Amino acid sequence: MKSGNQTHASEFLLLGFSEKSEIQFMLFGLFLSIYLVSFTGNLLIILAICSDSRLHTPMYFFLANLSFADICFTSTTVPKMLVNIQTQSKTITYEGCLSQIFFFFVFGCLDNLLLTVMAYDRFVAICHPPHYSLIMNPQLCGLLALGSWCISVMGSLFETLTLLRLPFCTNMEISHFFCDLPEVLKLACSDTLINNIVVYFVTIVLGVFPLSGILFSYSQIFSSILRISSTADKYKAFSTCGSHLSVVCLFYGTSLGDYLSSAATTSSRTSLVASVMYAIVTPMLNPFIYSLRNGDMKGALGRLLDG
Numbered sequence: 001m002k003s004g005n006q007t008h009a010s011e012f013l014l015l016g017f018s019e020k021s022e023i024q025f026m027l028f029g030l031f032l033s034i035y036l037v038s039f040t041g042n043l044l045i046i047l048a049i050c051s052d053s054r055l056h057t058p059m060y061f062f063l064a065n066l067s068f069a070d071i072c073f074t075s076t077t078v079p080k081m082l083v084n085i086q087t088q089s090k091t092i093t094y095e096g097c098l099s100q101i102f103f104f105f106v107f108g109c110l111d112n113l114l115l116t117v118m119a120y121d122r123f124v125a126i127c128h129p130p131h132y133s134l135i136m137n138p139q140l141c142g143l144l145a146l147g148s149w150c151i152s153v154m155g156s157l158f159e160t161l162t163l164l165r166l167p168f169c170t171n172m173e174i175s176h177f178f179c180d181l182p183e184v185l186k187l188a189c190s191d192t193l194i195n196n197i198v199v200y201f202v203t204i205v206l207g208v209f210p211l212s213g214i215l216f217s218y219s220q221i222f223s224s225i226l227r228i229s230s231t232a233d234k235y236k237a238f239s240t241c242g243s244h245l246s247v248v249c250l251f252y253g254t255s256l257g258d259y260l261s262s263a264a265t266t267s268s269r270t271s272l273v274a275s276v277m278y279a280i281v282t283p284m285l286n287p288f289i290y291s292l293r294n295g296d297m298k299g300a301l302g303r304l305l306d307g
Helices: 021-051 058-087 094-127 129-135 138-165 181-185 193-226 231-264 268-292 295-306
Strands: 011-014 091-093
Touching: 011 094, 021 058, 021 268, 021 295, 058 091, 058 094, 058 138, 058 268, 091 094, 094 129, 094 138, 094 181, 094 193, 094 231, 138 181, 138 193, 181 193, 193 231, 231 268, 268 295
Parallel strands: none
Antiparallel strands: 011 091
16 A cells, blocks of 8 residues: 555646647647547548448448547547647546546447457458358347447446545656556555456456457458468458458557556656557558558548549
8 A cells, every 4th residue: 555645636637748848839739630630531431431322331330430439539638638738737637537537448448349340240251251241230230339339338437436436645647648547546545456456357358358359250261261262362352351450450569569668668758659659640540541451442432522
């Protein structure tokens, strides 16, 4: 148990990146640009899918949900960071901090689960093509999307509610640009064993299990593709899952980098850079990956922009 004066927190201080005004100005411009590109790109993906009947398929239905989750994911942290930079304020209320933690986990977990569902969709499409329409029917797709939302909310609620029992020390400084749960737990003046157990449990259930599902799906996909005799058919099969596989590698690569940087180093700067890649840059790149590597999506975006 930590020593120090205990208090019911009314607000926290987000230390962010730098206190130098010239660097603050550059960071504001950089993150505003990234946020606008991310928001616009993901919104265009959603509008293109909704407006083009040729994209009303399970794969694009899940992609629209993923794009919406990415918009919400970045909107959980970036606007508050931009306001703090613009107003030269570092404060965030206790309630605001809890809300940020809750929604950050909701949409982070939702990204994870949707990527797993999309891997299953590609598995059925490539390994069981004659039964694809029968298996991936609208009812199942709706249930998979709804289940992903419900599981994400319940997991995040489970983690956030355990914070309510913690008193905090008088030092309320968070070495981050948002309320990162591990950083918030460091400020607690009481035993955080229960919180850490909950974090590990939710991470295993909503992180490791979905990743295992993705790996299993792609092991079956690659096995099926290798059995195809025609080179053209092999390329076509690979191309149907190339964009999703790229997003999976980007998502898990940056999230693993974020975790390892936090565990292996005490440098807050290294951890901040890793978190930026995971929480801000990755959602911005997803629309580019799906639009540049997908002819149907490029065509739908072209028709949408042409009016």
